[in-house]
Amino acid sequence: AQKITQTQPGMFVQEKEAVTLDCTYDTSDQSYGLFWYKQPSSGEMIFLIYQGSYDEQNATEGRYSLNFQKARKSANLVISASQLGDSAMYFCAMNRWHTGNQFYFGTGTSLTVIP
């Protein structure tokens, strides 16, 4: 079974500090994609960052970086210099082509940035 685990239901971080949101995954595929999405209180799902299983370097997008440790099957999201607008739910997801391009989502982590 393919599975995404996010073990932190809620996290707090001081404004301007960095925070790491954990994500582990389980798959026997060699090729897969890992994604992080942000869901603010307004409800929309916003794509943040992508890491391919064959990518040797960790992905970065502005203040977001993905700490990819393939042997440990982890894909943690790092947010640097947190801002109040970063307060939201964050979902980790995995994509596999072999099952019809399905995506598998974790249960999410609620991040609160404290001024």
Next chain:
Amino acid sequence: NAGVTQTPKFQVLKTGQSMTLQCAQDMNHNSMYWYRQDPGMGLRLIYYSASEGTTDKGEVPNGYNVSRLNKREFSLRLESAAPSQTSVYFCASSGLGTGAHQPQHFGDGTRLSIL
């Protein structure tokens, strides 16, 4: 840029009524998806369509049917609504190309209440 458009945004139904949620994307994506999101449970896949002409069950298909009308449109139908189907429904689409895995793009969601 419209992206993924869902209609309606809000709907209240009585138990036993039927309705269809509409979804259209203008990104020429092959794959489309329907999810439901309940508090504390993340996103659960109802049905998906890897490409035009195919549909498959996801994690929670009972009580729902789908139609991939064409490449752009993917509708979700509740034949006989039940209170347990009260949820926020998201439609998403994704490209299916060679090379990098493509992220999902989401609609704004439909808040559905069954009384």
